[in-house]
Amino acid sequence: MATVDIPVALATDLSKHATTPATHGQVTQVTTEISPSDPIIKQLTIEEKVQLLSGRNFVSTAGVARLGIPPLKLVDTVNGVKGSDLHNGTSTLCFPSTACLGATWNRELLTRMGKKLAAQAKSKSAQVILGPSMNMHRDPRGGRNFEFFSEDPLLTGELGAALVNAIQSEGVGACPKHFVGNECETKRRIQDVTESLDGRTMREIYLAAFQVMLRNSDPMALMTAYNKVDGVYCSENIPLIQDVLRGDWGYKGCVMSDWYGTNSETAALKAGLDLEMPGPSVFRGASLVKNVQNGTVDEKLVDQRLANVLRLIERTAESHSTEPEKSLNDESGNCLAKEIGTEGIVLLQNRKSVLPLQITQKLAVIGSAATTPPISGGGSASAPPQYLQRPIDSIKALHSHPEFVTGSEGVKVHATIPICAEDQIFARNGEHGVDVSYFNDRIEMPITEEFQKIPQVVMLGRIKPGLKAEGFHYEMSTTLIPTTTGLHTIGIHATGSFLLTVNGKEVLSETVSGITVEDFLFKPERLEVRCQVEMKAGMPYFLKLVVQPHKPASMTGEPLVHGAKLCYIEEYSDCNAISEAVAVAEHADATIIFAGRNSEYESEGFDLPEITLPANQVKMIKKVAAASRRSVLILHCGNPIDVRDFIDDVDAIICAHFLGQEGGNALAEILYGKVNPSGKLAVTWPKKLEDTPSYQSFPATETARGWEISCGEGIGLGYRHNWVNSPQFAFGFGLSYTSFELSSLKVTRSNTAASVGDNEIIVEVELSNTGPVSGAEVVQVYVEDVASSVTRPSRELKAFEKTHLEPQTSETIRFFIKDKYAFSYWDEETRCWRAEAGEFKIHVGDLVAQIHLEQGFSWKGL
Template structure:
């Protein structure tokens, strides 16, 4: 069903028809993904779904498959606004397939530290790049009538204790204004998102959902007038959050609003006029998305144009980090044998974990994509390499048998009030997830269930059985109890995003290759007193056969030694980089580093393909491999995109949006000693001890960077000439530079413009800051003049903490583009506020 503006009029105009109770009902969700409708006056609900890396439906687990786009770190590395606008249009089409009116993203929080668990879902360490690329996605989505909801405002740049930690910055510190808020400020200069999501954390001791900056900065200073909604369960109060400016509490049913808010208004603690303001913002979101309203069932459609777009974004975001002796692009005709090594060649990590992840429509194996691109696929030899699993995988379907003799699992649900099961399911996935509702016949606190199958190992050995559970359980192997536990502390956050905290495992001898009866019995989870979030009941039956990593390395070395070129597919997975937790270090999981070094020593030529969102420690082997391709998490078309770059069908053009440092220590990473949250007498605390010295802004970046911000190689070469700086007027500057393709192949070049501060600046300022960029396509021998326009006050100002205003000092400012430099003059000082 679709309603046009002429059919329904303005939803905001319906405000005067609503009762107080109905207005209050609009200020909180009705369920996990929808706002509250008021059928009496024809007000529907809004469906809000995750995310810009893959628009999924309303199911948290095992939802309807969707087109999986690359991770946002890949978006950042494209440096391409036009492509990001097209991406937004493509995402809108995916949202409509899910009957959704709002997409929760983009995430434009800053890459403060390489251990940030959710960095893969953000663009960059730089606020200008983050804000401008994010704005392009917003504009593309909203052009199609689907709301974008950028997040998380603000300073929510790590995952550990993200719901509780306090960032010890004021809203008017340089760090908050020049780095963390600046990404949102830049986004609002170039787009007008229909909604913004407020973060979980505190800033200067106040939860963001009830912080004065919602009014002081977003509303009054930046004149943002659209809907402000909380992150899921981020609302912490009734009266305070409403008065501060949080329009919508998500999800529903309401915890802090609803009846509680209605009583608060009746007692005179909140004026009804404030309720009207909040309700008008929610109704305004309905008005903004009315042309995309639908209530049809969610569906999956494989759209060739969407797949082409995914492949294009992945291709432009892939970064060539090293290419010694022009090993790439690979000429398979001259290579009699190719060795392919690594789990990622057959099980690629296409996205990170958490709310940004979703079920893909299909999965391309890079190994098969490579073989399909060769005239003689038999020249490829593959070996798995070392394990990278953090979790024990679910029992494979092909190794299972249900009671009916078919591959699969039997699930039986029991009520304590009845004899025998109240329901029996035959499923193909050994998991149960009941998050917001139980199956019919079950009652909270009075049930248990069983998952059972006949499991046949591929070979005899000491294997591992495991479970991921939310309640007390018993695990049986051939009717023998092999593992059990009472209920342990499990939160909704753990259930959704931290499966390793739910996992318990046991080593079991399986002496024969035969069917073994495996049964998991799990009791219902008992919610803790005062726990207002949904009570999750989940279980997964898992199995991993014995693996010998030392033998795996020996096999990889043997294959590499007998080949002309070795391609290693390595990196992290969604089990390591995810919403809900941070990384402990920069290392590759498992023994991958040892394997890469050993293989490189045996191989004539070694190409390393890396799957990750964050920088990884390459120090152990960076000098040993010949080429390094950063694939990010490249989405469901990643197999072909990576192959295109390896074989030269695509000339790599991605540039790093985040500095890759040589190692993780105090010298190399400015935030090393203050990441992530620390437990203090005041609770969990995050201190921005590095201030504005984030990423490439740090003073020692040139010495400690392995690959600097903005770096990325190409199969061709470019030269810069004729940099001209024209002061258009007192407020604007134009920089023009000629870029020529002097190499052997056509390709993109990213022109990056940095500003350097006056020598006599009154405060410390970074040696350079990105203030403009453009991406241009050049044929062989072609040259183009690229013009980048600057507004002086945006390009030259810093945040003055004493006056709480932006300050542009007079003086001579430098301009750096490539290896060229110029300058311009600011004649007089300017103090200003606003977007």
């Protein structure tokens, strides 16, 4: 790999910066060399200083070549490290979604994953991975929940720290996000989370996840959220960045904005926002240079921000490279992705011990996700996989008689018309794809032409060389060959005005205006325009799409986006699809039904309106289950699903999350019992949406003051809520093919610490595998304050450990929990953590013991 030389002033010994997995509850610190008075800063001109404080393009920062300061490349994300191109990027190893990572409850597994992510980042010549996401599963309608670990801050913080430490142990920076309060996608760029940073809700839930993560790791960077908290944008929130993050927690790393999440010049600088992303800069360009030169902005303030950026460059010195991006094939990484999938899959129901399946049974596999699995939710966490593992192929591969496995596509699961299948379109050269020509207005000859396999054009913040910004258009053409005869649907997603012709006849035209980058990237329904065309199977149809780019009414600072996508779906009937699926199921010993959601339903940029499945999926599940001797339902989702309509119809239910590129193999191994399921829910599944504690307070709503969202449930998030109706599946729930028992609970106190808050409770419990097969169990320790002076949840997770045991074996599990973490709550009056003397209970799994904490104490910060 070609590396970039770092100047002597920056080339400090990276070994002192490397982070290693810390003991649970232990702070990992780094020493730093660069300060605002460092010689390297004195050598920079004000223009160079300012350019180092913002992005140069969508993924990179500027460097200063004359001083040997390299640029930084920052890429998404922990589920798959993407390269520079957002839509046709270099493929990468795609791991399961973060919600699945949360369900593993396994720090060691995520440690191994972090090292693989660092290698993938280096293959993309990137220095910083934008993740993990540390926000909470607050409401089951949250569009981005699949990208978050859990509803619990301790579980989130410790798993996040494991990833951060492992990524950074390989010389690549991690950038946890979104600090703080970005649990709702509705109007996320302008919404105000109307909660005090010194209130219990923020301190015990939303800030706590970041606090736990920082207690156990030292991320090189941290990303602020789009939203406001208590009336102030996070990117310019002095109490948030200076008082809490820098002051209370002592964080020394680089603080950057979310993409286009900077809202000011001076306010963001003063608050402590070091890096504005992406570029070209909106707030840190010529205006800031001028304001420094005329004394409006103190140059020392710029130097302070710059020191943190240079420190990030220094700490990632090992990963700086000028090599072109490549797709790194990693067989052991693929195996790890499968292992994570098997450990995160949650067995929710297994009546009559239907699972594991037998490799000699006749199996029916129903549902489109069996052949086109949803490997991720939508948005920035979605990455191009190196391959797609089809579950039906994996199920056949492990079967003793593959011919005994038959399939049916079932009902369609699309929220919008899908992009046209590559194998149905042909470019002029005879290959599958489209031809695209770019023209300057009033000139007949194209400026440039290109062949593309995917029927999509994207120009974000730039246009093709040679095109005139004030006047151009482009044309996409291809020959489409339908596989069936019928009234088929063509959909166009375009920014601007377009005209679509089929065999020379105009069939659709529209002007799509008011489209933002957010809409283009995350809200396809805002762009979609569709029409129906009668077509015959096997006949060629020449499609030509002419697009005139849109002209925004005003410039917002975001880049202009020009794009078009050709979408297509053939006519079909839900009734016919279900009838076909029923016919296949009737002849099988067991039926595997795939259902749930995909990236069209769960995505960055918008929230779900409900948690029920579409009516056609529910109808299919019930009809197929009724026709089946035994039925197994596979649910793909990042959020809970209301299963009341069909839970009694099926024998087994599996929560499969979004499983990445090895998902098919992971599912097959669980189905056949090659691997024993050990996933535990990291989020509560309610029976119905109305049972959710945040139901009345989600999503953001428009008020006289603007878009606002409050945490009406307070600290009663998820399992902390006093449920009127018991949940469908509780936090921490997950079945196994074996059985476990907990016994011999022992709780003692250690009083040897120099500080009273650092004394520990020691919890010991014996875990036994009493069943017939090997498996893993998660031992969970909860604390209950029996008689608190303030309202507290009946149980709070304080420790956990995942342990694998062979059948008929036992192991003693020990937990060491500091008093100040075990028993404290946030005191809003004194604005510090406080623990009262009194009676507490320790809950370990299903066992309950009692312990007395006789001494009260209070403290501030970590």
